[in-house]
Amino acid sequence: MADFYFSNTVRPRRSLLSVPAINLRALAKLKALDCDGVIFDLEDSVAPDVKDEARGNLLTFFKETPLAGRETIIRINPTSTNVGQRDLKAALECAPSAILLPKVEQPSHIQDVAELLAEADAPETVKIWAMIETPKGVLNAAAIAESSHTQAARLGAFVVGLNDLRKETRVPAEARRTYLVPWLMQIVLAARAYGLDVIDSVSNDFRDLDAFAAECEQGRAMGFDGKMLIHPAQIDAANRAFAPADEALEEAREIIAAFAKPESVGLNVINSNGRMIERLHVSQAERLVAMAEIIDQRKAEKE
Template sequence: MPASSHFRSVHLRRSVLSVPAINRRALEKVHELDCDAVIFDLEDSVAPEKKAEARDNLKRFFSQTPLAGREAIIRINALSSDFGAEDMETVLALRPQAVLLPKVDSPDDILAVSDLLDENDAPESLRIWAMVETPRAILNIAAIAETGRTEGPRLDCFVVGLNDLRKETGVLPLPGRTYLVPWLMQVVLAARAYGLDVIDSVCNDFRDLDAYDTECGQGRAMGFDGKMLIHPAQIDAANRHFGPAEAAVREAKAIITAFADPAAAGLGVVNLDGRMVERLHLEEAERLMQKVRLIAERKAAR
């Protein structure tokens, strides 16, 4: 039976920074950055003749100080490419929190990697993230999401890639993403139906922080868990928009307190300052407070 959203594990994925694995200087700087997760990219940002060097960079990086309180994700090249097999060998050796698969088109793309991880005795904690960036992915998104429940817990998160989707569909990069919103909402809906997190696409112009701020607000309103970033200057806005707002934290605490009152025992609905609050709101409040705790723990670990 598909899991509803309140069974999802709570992760901190407000800001997911993509770092080219070929860029050693960028790799060295990630320890200083306040992002929630780092995608170490072996795919689009690395030229074919540099792939082996990029893998060596990651081996060196992972042998040193690990990321404190943050997820490490390695984006590989497609298994069908000339580089996919060696990329997966690197993933199996380094054991990041997740492997990010590019240009996922169908459930078979997920199942092939899941089987490969199982065959090599990779721990269940090594999850699969999927790039949703092709027309076929949008058409098959519910079936892709369902693999996270029918074939074990490996599939954990979707990351939308609008650059490739625009290229393949001819949709123009207009402000507000008007003609892309229906597809984005399909991805969010499928993720929620099967208990997955979902990360909004990158904003290419990292110098226009006002436009980026607006896009973060839109992504949060659409239900995304966070945003994929291409520059450290984008971290603060993502953390602010996708993180718990002060007013939301106050309300969450009030809801938890109201249901903790012995008078509320057995009740499905309570009166909170003249507003009827249901237990589904309690579940939302508890999830938000878990995120607050995760933020505090990571700050303490840095």
């Protein structure tokens, strides 16, 4: 696979707040929130009889309220429906960071939308994200990532949807997600194999912030980049959990400094403070430091 299939762009995606496009009050609060991105929902959270109103809300919001420094993602209905086609047309007028497709189960679901974006002459900056939220989606996650992750396909990230997956598999909701972990790890592995970011599912009880924080820590340990949120109260815990840890940052800076020494030039493995470190760890360290710098810069701009 050619290297250009993989994105080297560093973006914090610790906290992606999902907001129903019909909810004007929630939209009005977004500018003051510290989430890394917003998922504007035109799908499940918008009733059929107010879809047009929700699209209009988005067009007005994007025209009047730029969210500087944060990603904007619009979740649409399936483009195999007339509703989804109208959603996509409105979404492209907004020119978001990404279009989020629901219930992606096979590569053609990505490819079909990529063709629609090409026909509409959508900017290359508009990416496609895929909700993996059905048994077929989990089983085909690697195929979706492999066959769709090309320049033309625009695929940039997977987002896990556990509510639908639980419903279809009949796995009950429980605190540690014990019987869902194998599937979550399968999605993470598929995403990483083909250079995609991967976002953990929502946690439905936004009042229990201790349980939410524990789920964030579990998601970080499994390798997720961040979490999809349903309430602003969840932002701080997600930002803390998925931010680079102080100890990891210190180690990353040590690795970068060690390989920058003149005596390390041309070496693929060095001894640093009694540890053998490979050059491949440098790119990981640089990414971690870059992520921390972006987060610190955004924090400084808000103060």
